Each structure stands twice: as structure tokens, then as C-alpha cells.
């Protein structure tokens with residue numbers, strides 16, 4: 001483990017996540033519950049570590065995408081409520097009940113299946129009903145002509161034996177986009193959501209304990225959408241425009257080390273395909289960080305990584321396990337020097353823009369070969385390498 005650490009590693013700053021949690025908590029007030037989205041291994045930060053932190057900080061709920069992700073948390077000492085946002089095969093219902101895990105209900109067919117399965121094993125499954133108000137992904141369709149049918153299906157799910165409909169939620173499609181068109185879209189989604197809730201509650205006399213819809217964009221921009229709980233992911237990890245505006249801190253710093261230095265004459269083609277050709281005598285550093293570690297190959301020749309002498313340009317195609325940077329005018333950057341791929345100095349938002357993607361994809365892409373080193377109160381508290389030995 002130690003020997004791998006000076007290759008390429010991700011520093012996860014738990015203090016930054018705690019800071020971000022507190023700032024968001026301050027913003028939403030004490031009456032609104034906080035659900036931390038920790039799906040996909042907490043966007044690459046480590047779902048067990050992040051969930052433990054949120055549990056200690058007093059967060060109210062966690063969300064993951066699958067039963068496996070939820071069970072991993074339960075097995076590792078997470079006792080707070082967990083909601084599965086995505087698909088769970090009905091065979092898993094007994095385990096969800098046994099481990100007190102909440103499941104999203106996304107349509108009539110799923111409600112029927114889950115109800116029957118819960119009855120069969122003699123338990124009650126806690127569920128949150130998902131309403132599709134315009135994301136066009138999962139959930140009961142309720143817009144326009146579908147309203148009556150949608151409301152009917154949701155009302156049914158509320159009264160089905162074996163199900164306890166604790167919550168209801170929807171997901172915004174463009175809450176993080178600016179302009180009147182996007183704002184109106186979000187407003188319409190929210191208005192429809194609240195209308196569905198009211199109609200269902202009036203019709204069946206069922207009161208949803210937790211109504212929620214605010215993702216990162218809405219948590220930052222639309223306090224009127226908080227209802228009973230907010231549901232941010234990216235904001236908690238401190239990336240994106242809204243995080244910057246709120247003074248949040250990026251949680252992950254990805255670092256690598258210069259492994260080898262070579263000096264090439266002019267007209268030397270670097271890496272596969274020879275896409276970069278030196279113009280002059282050029283000092284190149286080889287970094288043990290490639291697309292198998294999570295570097296998007298589409299960034300080849302496009303971005304800079306951060307050395308102690310400032311940004312160094314990427315030269316040539318990114319390989320599976322390595323990439324090359326130019327360090328011609330950086331004499332103090334030597335073999336063994338640290339290079340920041342993204343983090344406090346090299347903004348992940350800029351890197352994502354350069355790759356034509358979003359910061360979510362870059363932190364999720366950091367592969368299991370990259371050890372995570374956890375910092376709390378400025379000290380290393382845990383090191384994790386996700387390989388089997």
C-alpha cells in the first residue's frame with residue numbers, strides 16, 4: 001500500500017465536505033432535512049467514509065443508486081435512513097426490509113411487484129414515490145394528459161399492502177442552467193409536483209412525511225423548492241459554479257508524481273500517433289497517470305497539469321497508464337516532484353470544460369487503481385486501495 005502511494009493518489013478532504021455540509025445546512029435552515037447523495041461511491045470520494053461523516057454531522061438521509069450500494073453502507077456501520085434511487089430487482093425486497101432500506105417506486109408495475117413481494121415475506125417496505133415531472137427518466141408520468149392516470153397510480157401505491165409510502169420526490173432536469181427558458185421549465189416541474197402531491201393527499205387522505213426535489217442547482221438557486229428535504233450531490237463535494245458562489249471547498253485533490261524525465265531534440269513525435277511534435281529542445285516528464293486511472297483520453301494535448309512551477313502542458317496522446325507533460329522551463333520540477341491533476345490549484349471545473357464534460361464525470365472516473373487518502377483535521381485518517389490482495 002505505502003509503495004503505491006507515491007505513484008498517483010486522490011486526497012479526500014473530509015474537512016472540506018464537513019464545511020460544505022455546514023454551509024448548506026445553514027442555507028436551508030434547521031427545519032429542512034438534508035439528504036446527501038452518495039451514489040457511485042460518493043461520486044468517487046468513497047461512500048463509506050463520506051456517509052460516516054454525514055451520519056456524525058447529523059444529516060438526515062442518504063441516497064444511493066442500487067441495493068448493492070445501500071447494503072455496502074449498512075454492512076459498514078451506517079444506520080441512518082438510506083434511499084435507493086434506481087432499479088432494484090424484486091428478489092431483493094426481503095433484504096431491503098431486513099436492512100431497513102427505503103426503495104424508490106417508479107411506476108405501477110414496480111409498486112405491484114414490491115407490494116406482492118413484501119406481503120410474501122411478511123414485512124413492510126418503506127418507499128418514496130418518484131414522479132416524472134419533466135426529467136423523462138424514472139417516475140410516474142403526470143404531465144398534461146397523463147395527470148389523471150399518474151395520480152391514480154400514485155394514490156394506489158400509497159394504499160397498497162406491504163408498502164409504507166413515507167416520501168414522494170421528483171428530479172429537475174435543468175435546475176443548474178441559467179436563463180428564462182430553463183427557469184420556467186423548473187418552475188413548471190415544481191408546480192406540477194406540488195399539484196400531484198396535493199391531489200393524491202386529498203384523494204386518499206395520506207400525508208407524505210418527506211417531499212423532496214431540490215438537487216444541487218435547486219438547493220443553490222430555488223429555496224422555494226426545498227419542501228421537507230434537499231437532495232444535493234455535487235454541491236456537497238464542492239464543485240461547480242454554485243459551490244464557488246457559496247464559498248464551498250473541493251473535496252478531492254488528485255495527485256501524481258514525475259516518474260521519468262527525457263530531453264528530446266526538435267522534431268520529435270511524442271506518444272501514440274505522434275500527435276505532438278517538439279519545436280525545439282524539449283524536456284518532457286512522464287507521469288504514471290493514464291486513462292486506466294481515470295484520465296479522459298479526449299484531453300490529450302488539450303490541458304495543463306499543475307506543477308510547483310505552475311501549469312505544465314500535456315504533450316501527445318494520453319496512454320493507458322501514463323501521460324507526458326512539458327517541463328522545459330521548469331528546472332526545479334524533478335523526478336519525484338508532485339503534480340496536481342485537479343484540486344485546489346488546478347480547478348476540476350476548468351478541466352471538465354476543457355474535456356467537454358461535467359465535473360461529475362471526472363471524479364467518478366478516478367479508477368479503483370488510484371488509492372484514496374483521507375484527511376481530517378489536517379491529518380491522514382485512512383488510506384484505501386480498492387484492489388484485492
Ligand SMILES: *Cc1c(COP(=O)(O)O)cnc(C)c1O
Pocket residue numbers: 037039085171215216217231232233234235
Ligand atoms: C444524482 C441525483 C441527485 C444529485 O444530483 P446533483 O446534481 O449532484 O445534486 C439528486 N437526485 C437524484 C434523483 C439523482 O439521481
